[in-house]
Amino acid sequence: MTKQQLGRSGARSPAQGYPRGDDAGCHVLHVDMDAFYASVELLRHPELVGTPVIVAGGGTRGVVLSATYEARALGVHSAMPASRARRLCPSATFLAPHHDDYARISAGVMAIFGSVTPHVEPLSLDEAFLDVSGALRRLGSPSQIGEQIRTTVQDEQGITCSVGVASTKFVAKLASGRCKPDGLLVVPADQVIEFLHPLQIGALWGVGDKTEEALHRLGLRTVADLANTPVGTLERALGHAAGRHLWQLAWGRDERTVVPDVQEKSIGRDRTFETDVDDPAVVHRELLASSQSVASQLRARALAGRTIAIKVRFADFTTITRSRTLSHPTDVARDIYATAVALFDALGLDRARVRLVGVRVEGLVDGSTVAHQLTLDERPEAWRAAERAADQAADRFGRGVVRPASLVEIPDP
Helix, strand or coil, rough: HHHHHHHHHHCCCCCCCCCCCCCCCEEEEEECCCCCCHHHHHHHHHHHHCCCCCEEEEECEEEEEEEHHHHHHHCCCCCCHHHHHHHHHHCCCCCCCCHHHHHHHHHHHHHHHHCCCCEEEEEEEEEEEEHHHHHHHCCHHHHHHHHHHHHHHHHHCCCCCEEECCCCCHHHHHHHHHHCCCCEEEEHHHHHHHHCCCCCCCCCCCCCCHHHHHHHCCCEEEHHHHHHCHHHHHHHHCCHHHHHHHHHHHCCCCCCCCCCCCCCCCCEEEEEEEEEEHHHHHHHHHHHHHHHHHHHHHCCCCCCEEEEEEEEEEEECCCCEEEEEEEECCCCCCHHHHHHHCCCCCCCCCCEEEEEEEEEEEEEEEEEHHHCCCCCCCCCCHHHHHHHHHHHHHHCCCCCCCHHHHCCCCCCC
């Protein structure tokens, strides 16, 4: 099967390489930003475009959050320890993450999707499924809509994305991964089996390391191998539901529809310290920085939450979490920080050595409908207004221009 038959178009080119009509019935799009965090950081550092760049949290003891394709070519990937990434790619530039920027650009990308169709199912900050069946008369064929999305994302947000076009969610997601970076791939409805069966078995949605090992023990290496295995054999090896589900996927059968308005369950931020800390004041400052970041992300996505949670990891890697549910939802950093500090102080750690600390807001609701009630002082709306003004200043002049005085000496997270 050739690229022409599969309908791949490359970077910044018009839709090409597929006959008109071969995307008929392919109403599902999977749109995935390319190396999202790294791409956003390159907006701050255009001089680094075309070079290996690695975004890693927590300094040398943290993990890779994202890497440009130049770094990926040398073996760097997400969730890899930053120390290993540095050994694999010593020439790379390491950058600290800016989560507020990611939230802001993600909101802009999701708004672009929403202008195409109301049937948008976000999977994370940087990817979503779209059902464009209702937009065909207005915007053209599925592949044309995919190209319009690619162009608009780059023009408005300055980053690139890849688009998979198919008749099912599963195949669309596979397709977007096969045309990265900055491409579009149509898998015609009558060529799904031809597309799927040569792939390695790990490509199937839901096949993790353990499942892949179990399938390898059965001698199954490709999707075709699995498809031609009796379903009963798979059910005995993997369990009834999992075995049958993977067998169905191997034959291109996926009845899942695009479910719009799937809301995130929580928003959080963790930080691994460069060295273990035992000073509560240092932990308090990090809780404040995390609370500021989380609140900014909530406001960028028009969300608020009722439950505030903290995570604390000690030098021996023991990890504990604590949470408290407020009487009302909030997107105000002052509220989040006050709760997070109270939770941390209640632990009574007494100079315990802390490796990582994080803040998370859960129980998310639509922030535009939240009635902000009196909580910590006489004028909570004044604090919210001040924080929104800081958001606007950050959008115009850059992140970090307005921050609490206690964070002035802390570099941008």
